[in-house]
Amino acid sequence: GQNIDQPTEMTATEGAIVQINCTYQTSGFNGLFWYQQHAGEAPTFLSYNVLDGLEEKGRFSSFLSRSKGYSYLLLKELQMKDSASYLCAVRDSNYQLIWGAGTKLIIKP
Amino acid sequence: IAGITQAPTSQILAAGRRMTLRCTQDMRHNAMYWYRQDLGLGLRLIHYSNTAGTTGKGEVPDGYSVSRANTDDFPLTLASAVPSQTSVYFCASSEDSHTEAFFGQGTRLTVV
Numbered sequence: 001g002q003n004i005d006q007p008t009e010m011t012a013t014e015g016a017i018v019q020i021n022c023t024y025q026t027s028g029f030n031g032l033f034w035y036q037q038h039a040g041e042a043p044t045f046l047s048y049n050v051l052d053g054l055e056e057k058g059r060f061s062s063f064l065s066r067s068k069g070y071s072y073l074l075l076k077e078l079q080m081k082d083s084a085s086y087l088c089a090v091r092d093s094n095y096q097l098i099w100g101a102g103t104k105l106i107i108k109p
Numbered sequence: 110i111a112g113i114t115q116a117p118t119s120q121i122l123a124a125g126r127r128m129t130l131r132c133t134q135d136m137r138h139n140a141m142y143w144y145r146q147d148l149g150l151g152l153r154l155i156h157y158s159n160t161a162g163t164t165g166k167g168e169v170p171d172g173y174s175v176s177r178a179n180t181d182d183f184p185l186t187l188a189s190a191v192p193s194q195t196s197v198y199f200c201a202s203s204e205d206s207h208t209e210a211f212f213g214q215g216t217r218l219t220v221v
Contacts, residue, residue, distance in 0.1 A: 099151030
């Protein structure tokens, strides 16, 4: 079967750095996405990785290792508005997105 | 305003009733999707359409149907609602099946 694993919840301090991990087992791989979802709102696109390595976009970076079936999302200089759920999704061999259950990130002052 | 719009925002529905959730996008995206999101679970694909005139079944299609008569609209119909269909439903679209998806604001459906 296909499976995406992420921690259920993480807590971090404002101004700090946090790393959210995602491991996957899917039938084929055609890219990995990270989305942010604030409570009661729609998911919004953050990043996309299809090749191994680090993609940096402002305070957010995403890393991929295809051989390990592993990705992480790194958030720097945390702000209170970063409190949200972060969803990892993998596009499989049929180009369908398989979603993790999401990681709820709580930022404390 | 460019984007993807869902209606209604929320609905309470009696079991056994028929209901259509509407979704419209004005980005001229080829691909559209319907997901349901339940607490503790990832988004689950109900149905999808890679281009106007075609549809496909996702992970959890039973009890739902869709149509894609044109590029912009992708309605989701529950023929006879059951309480297990209580969920938040998200419509999404993407330029094609290879690019990132953009989501509507969601429809919170409660079947009683």
